Amino acid sequence: MISDFDKTGHLMGTLHRALKRNYDRQLKNFSLTPCQFEVLMALWEEDGILLSELGRRVSRDGPTITGVIDRMVKKILVKRKRGSSDRRVVRVILTAKGKSMQEQVSVTRRKVLEKITKNLSSKDIKHLESVLLKIMNNMEEPEFLD
Numbered sequence: 001m002i003s004d005f006d007k008t009g010h011l012m013g014t015l016h017r018a019l020k021r022n023y024d025r026q027l028k029n030f031s032l033t034p035c036q037f038e039v040l041m042a043l044w045e046e047d048g049i050l051l052s053e054l055g056r057r058v059s060r061d062g063p064t065i066t067g068v069i070d071r072m073v074k075k076i077l078v079k080r081k082r083g084s085s086d087r088r089v090v091r092v093i094l095t096a097k098g099k100s101m102q103e104q105v106s107v108t109r110r111k112v113l114e115k116i117t118k119n120l121s122s123k124d125i126k127h128l129e130s131v132l133l134k135i136m137n138n139m140e141e142p143e144f145l146d
Contacts, residue, residue, distance in 0.1 A: 019116070026108050030101060031075070035060065035068050037105070043078065043094050044102050051080070051090040077101070 020034065027037050038058040042049070049057075055065035069092055072078045077098035083089030117125055 022112055022116075026112060029108070030105055032105075033068075035064075036072055036075075036077070039065075039068060039072065039092075040077065040094075040098060040101065040105070043092060043098065047094050047099075048081070048091045051092055054092050072098075 023034060023037075027034060030037075032040070035058065039054060042054055042057045051065065051069065052062070054069075055062060058065065060068065069078060069080065073080065075097075076095050079093050079095055081091045081093050083091075120128070
């Protein structure tokens, strides 16, 4: 017999895969990968952050975020700006094209979120946010699965 805890774990996995499929399908309309979308969201929040900080914010290691940014530079979504006193310091800056996508992508994202939460009350959504935040905080503890 499957415990309630196991059912919850299975449901979280199923939900994650369904959300990923839906977002992947929507992002293809913008020629974006999910990681590129996460980068854009981080830059829309704070443009010009350090490449290393950007990698931390989107939970990608150095070589991975470097490759993602390389591909986004080719798409003219972002550009790199090296520090004048230290060339190793690299900031990632949105281009006009990267900035211009914000409204359209945000509208699409909002539609997806409205669709998946359509029968939830404001109270349900606040509770869900609270529970998800607790789970994320648990996972970010240094001793997680040591």
